[in-house]
Amino acid sequence: MIITDVSVRTFRTKTKRHSDSAGHGHPGPAHKVAQSLLTVTTEDGHEGHAFAAPQVVRPHLIDKYVKKVLIGQDARDRERLWHDLAHWQRGSAAQLTDRTLAIVDCALWDLAGRALNQPVHKLIGAYRDKVPAYGSTMCGDELEGGLATPDDYGRFAQKLVARGYKGIKLHTWMPPVSWAPDVKADLRACAAVREAVGPDIALMIDAFHWYSRLDALALGRGLEKLGFAWIEEPMDEQSMSSYAWLAGALDIPVLGPETAAGKFWARAEWVKAGAVDILRTGVHDVGGITPALKTMRMAECFGMDCEVHGNGAANLIVAAASRNCRWYERGLLHPFLEYDDGHDYLKTLADPMDEDGFVHLSDRPGLGEEIDFDHIENNRVA
């Protein structure tokens, strides 16, 4: 299965998500944005695909790094190809990121699954075929009837429970919301949600990511009284010592790191430092399915859970192939959006959820996405 080509198709897709000045998504009018599909092809005609933001697979990266590593190599040698690409990062002047590594790794897994006619979670060795999902809200906003007040969060949480979710994670208010951040407002939203859904729904928070140690401590203490399941990334993750300090001071589990650089190596250091109670990984944060599984297994060696960041087929596969992970993160969700509408470039949802809150893995070969290649061709951009 010698790789003969790596190509990228960029196309337009319709979305109602808009980014604010800090990069957080919020609902708005439908508009079109660019999306890319990376395809790896072998000499015997097998293909593997993975979706990416266009800048993650821009020509400079594909031509200078990805093609040089992949072309002429055996597509089944994922471990070696991953390391060869990761070694290029050092000399790439920060151009070659973990995101690009992740997309390439996902495409190679997809190729293996399609070639063998097996879903990837079965190739890895599945732990389960369905994973409980928590509903992950968008960040707070100032939209009337949106996520502007604690009561808005409470009402939306009731809708999510009615839809089937057994867990909910709040992203609360962050700049550029005019008055944010505010620990007391975060706690009011969390209290409103607990009041709205009762004691049996798991609740988590992912608040402002740059609180001070003392603000994070106050937030955590308040959440302990509300019976929250974890506190996620309340401080800058570049200070691991601050997390060790916080995890030592709080009873509520501290979860992380999510955005910190360093893949599984850095996450091992966090475990060693006692900086977290629940570890975090994510296919697009640590460089692919291959390193996400290493992170997951490393946590298992220490008797720790490791929760997967982000939605989509690849993250769902990592959760399904692991025992020490409770949830799949489904979202981001907002009262003005219908998540189950999916994407116009996929014929079916990658993460269909039943009325009991379980997301079911696909039986389709590869990553399991049912790609609408006609849509992609009909909406190509140069």
Ligand code: MG
């Ligand atoms: Mg997060």
